Amino acid sequence: MSQPTARKHTALPKARILIEALPWLTRHHGKTVVIKFGGNAMVDDELKAAFAQDVVFLRHAGLRPVVVHGGGPQISAQLDRHGLVSEFKAGLRVTTDEAMDVVRMVLAGQVQRELVGLLNRHGPLAVGMTGEDAHLMSATKHFAEIDGEQVDIGRVGQITEIDTGAVQALLDDGRIPVVSSIARSADDGHVYNVNADTAAAALAAALGAETLMVLTDVEGLYADWPNSDEVISKLTASELEKLLPELASGMVPKMEGCLYAVRNGVTTARVIDGRVQHSILLEIFTDEGIGTMVLPDPDNKNNKAEGADR
Numbered sequence: 001m002s003q004p005t006a007r008k009h010t011a012l013p014k015a016r017i018l019i020e021a022l023p024w025l026t027r028h029h030g031k032t033v034v035i036k037f038g039g040n041a042m043v044d045d046e047l048k049a050a051f052a053q054d055v056v057f058l059r060h061a062g063l064r065p066v067v068v069h070g071g072g073p074q075i076s077a078q079l080d081r082h083g084l085v086s087e088f089k090a091g092l093r094v095t096t097d098e099a100m101d102v103v104r105m106v107l108a109g110q111v112q113r114e115l116v117g118l119l120n121r122h123g124p125l126a127v128g129m130t131g132e133d134a135h136l137m138s139a140t141k142h143f144a145e146i147d148g149e150q151v152d153i154g155r156v157g158q159i160t161e162i163d164t165g166a167v168q169a170l171l172d173d174g175r176i177p178v179v180s181s182i183a184r185s186a187d188d189g190h191v192y193n194v195n196a197d198t199a200a201a202a203l204a205a206a207l208g209a210e211t212l213m214v215l216t217d218v219e220g221l222y223a224d225w226p227n228s229d230e231v232i233s234k235l236t237a238s239e240l241e242k243l244l245p246e247l248a249s250g251m252v253p254k255m256e257g258c259l260y261a262v263r264n265g266v267t268t269a270r271v272i273d274g275r276v277q278h279s280i281l282l283e284i285f286t287d288e289g290i291g292t293m294v295l296p297d298p299d300n301k302n303n304k305a306e307g308a309d310r
């Protein structure tokens with residue numbers, strides 16, 4: 001006779017989790033979420049499979065997820081196999097013509113294929129593309145600014161234009177676009193290596209996404225890195241702008257991207273720990289949230305577009 005009561009008690013926490021998700025499910029329904037999956041967050045097969053489950057969950061919960069992936073460590077490993085060195089200037093890979101072939105091969109032929117495969121274990125959902133496809137991303141050659149000087153870092157591109165047509169059509173068709181951060185220049189016809197954080201932020205803004213979510217290998221933005229591991233849980237665009245000059249390495253394009261996104265119509269940009277299994281679901285569907293959240297300025301004074309309540 002005690003069986004039904006015991007079952008009731010064990011089922012309750014599960015029901016609570018689902019109920020906690022209800023307002024978030026309502027709020028995010030139909031909204032576009034751009035998720036940047038960093039190469040450093042692709043730690044092991046289990047985590048990658050959990051990432052795919054989360055993205056498919058979002059899609060079945062009525063959101064419109066778009067994945068932009070990185071692959072920095074994977075590119076460095078492949079360059080190494082080819083006897084080519086990896087050098088970074090101002091956080092960006094110095095990309096020779098020879099290295100560009102490797103970058104394209106690793107991002108579009110290896111990392112993107114793996115993610116598409118993992119997502120499609122759950123159904124015919126994911127479609128891979130690079131910025132070259134359907135003119136998704138056009139770029140021009142980018143020069144790094146170091147100590148006030150413009151430095152040539154090879155085939156590194158900055159995005160000049162985004163044509164969201166193909167991505168919107170895929171989303172309307174219920175698919176999950178998986179985008180590699182490579183773009184072609186209409187001027188010189190070359191393909192360029194674009195930092196994946198920058199590409200994700202630009203795409204989120206162009207799509208009018210509600211959320212940009214950046215998965216990386218730290219808990220969020222640390223206030224005083226590397227001296228302390230205190231995570232800044234929330235900050236406005238203006239607060240972030242003041243912090244930018246103090247940031248180092250990989251965090252620079254990430255936080256610049258978050259700033260760009262919230263200043264260009266994205267409601268929130270979040271940096272979360274991709275090493276935590278199901279971090280996407282925890283961030284989107286629970287009350288606590290994890291990581292760092294960047295919000296537009298309350299009065300929208302520096303924002304190009306209204307960011308709130310979209």
Ligand SMILES: Nc1ncnc2c1ncn2[C@@H]1O[C@H](COP(=O)(O)OP(=O)(O)O)[C@@H](O)[C@H]1O
Nearest residue numbers: 038039040216217218220221222225248250251
């Ligand atoms: N203030 C900061 N807070 C957190 N991480 C920081 C900070 N400044 C620099 N970093 C570094 O940035 C790294 C994340 O960037 P990156 O290595 O490019 O990751 P990803 O491959 O996910 O894009 C962290 O592992 C950390 O070493």
Ligand SMILES: CC(=O)N[C@@H](CCC(=O)OP(=O)(O)O)C(=O)O
Nearest residue numbers: 038039070071072092093195196
């Ligand atoms: C220009 C530039 O630096 N491009 C990056 C593109 C991949 C990337 O951004 O990957 P993560 O997000 O894993 O760092 C690179 O070549 O490493």
